[in-house]
Amino acid sequence: MxxxxxxxxxxxxxxxxxxxxxxxxxxxxxADAVIANVYQDGELVRSIDLNQLTEPETFTVTGPAGENEITAEPGRICVSHASCPDQVCVNMGWRSDGGFPIVCLPNKLVIEIESAADENPIDGVVG
Amino acid sequence: MKKITTKQLTTMAMLTAIALAIHVAEAQIPAPVPIPGVKLGLANIVTVYAVFTIGAGPALMILVARILLGSLFAGQAMSLLYSLAGGLLCFVVMLLLKKILTRNQIWVASVIGAIFHNIGQILVAIVVTGTPAIVSYLPVLLLSGIAAGLFTGFAAQTFIHRMDKKS
The missing domain is CATH 1.20.5 (Single alpha-helices involved in coiled-coils or other helix-helix interfaces)
Structure with missing residues (x-):
């Protein structure tokens, strides 16, 4: 026991x-994270400053299993269409902070929101 | 390797069919949360049962057959890689745990197995996408894996005990 x-x-x-x-x-x-990095097969294909956007922008990334249509809006980003059957990445919805990356495993696509805190590590020092 | 008797072959075939049916049925249920890799893993009940009753070799064959056929029927080519990596790592860990666990602790093997299943999946995902940031999914997967592992583990343990009484 x-x-x-x-x-x-x-x-x-x-x-x-x-x-x-x-x-x-x-x-x-x-944290005040605003830069969305889009990776395909480990390579950075797009990097968007979401706060610099003034109107929605749509682009397509093609991977081994098909296409992902990504929509970026001021302050947020999502995968709006995917050619795969399971639609996990589309169902993950909008991202506006660095919580979890959006991942499409079949297409090796990762959308990660960069934490602004990473670039400025002494942000928290007081005095 | 020992020669497989007809009885063993029949048992293995039946367990593979059961595991495959569970696997395919589970794939029809929409994911509760939109996080890749979160699932109940009910087919693991069969793997646990096989590891603890009919031995390593047959259990491995059942597992591999179920994952190959399951991906063919219900998944995509890519999901095969994740299932296989997770499944094999989970299998090895359960096999090691079998030596030190009693009949009433079978559920432990299932939980620890589930944890290693998630670790295997994440490792493959990192290698395939080349993005180490995916590791941030590990805590969610571990929590859901522990919960699912508890459920399938107790289900398998109850099943094994019932089968013991019958024979």
Missing amino acids: KKTSFWVILICVIAALSALALLWQHHQAK
């Missing part, structure tokens, strides 16, 4: 660490 409690504790610790990491990510996402 002693052994079972060991496993229970181990699993709880992993779950707690995941939850903490999740909270931390959520906290990070609050």
Whole structure:
């Protein structure tokens, strides 16, 4: 029985660490992040400053499994159409902060919103 | 390798068919959250059962057959790679855990297996897309994986105990 409690504790610790990491990510996402980087197969294909946009912009990225149509608007970005059957990336909806990247695995497409805090690490220093 | 008896072959074929049916049925359920990789993984019940009752070799064959056929019926070519990486890593970990777990701790193998399944998936996703930022999905996947692993683990353990009583 002693052994079972060991496993229970181990699993709880992993779950707690995941939850903490999740909270931390959520906290990070609050940072003033505005630059969306679009990667295809690990290469940066587009980098858009979402706050510099004045009107919606649509472009298409082609990968091994088809096309993703990406729409960027002032302050947010999403995949508006995808030629794949499962539409996971489209269902992920609009992104306006650095929480999670939008990922289309079949097309090796990743849209990541850069955290402005990364560029200015001494932002938080007081005094 | 030992020669496979007709009984073993029949058992393996039946378990593969059950796992495949679960796999395909689950693929029809829309994902609860729009995060790639989050799923219940009900077919893992069969893998856990096979690992703990009929042994490593047959369990591996059932797993690989289910993933290959499952991707063919219900997925895309790319999902095969993720399922295979996650499935194999999960299988190896469960096999190691089998040696140290009692009959009432079978669910632990399922949970730890699920965790390694997620790690395997993420690693392949990072390699395939070449984008290390995908690692930020790991906490969500781990939490959902632990929950799903608990469910499938207890389901498999209950099933194994019932089958023990029958025979």
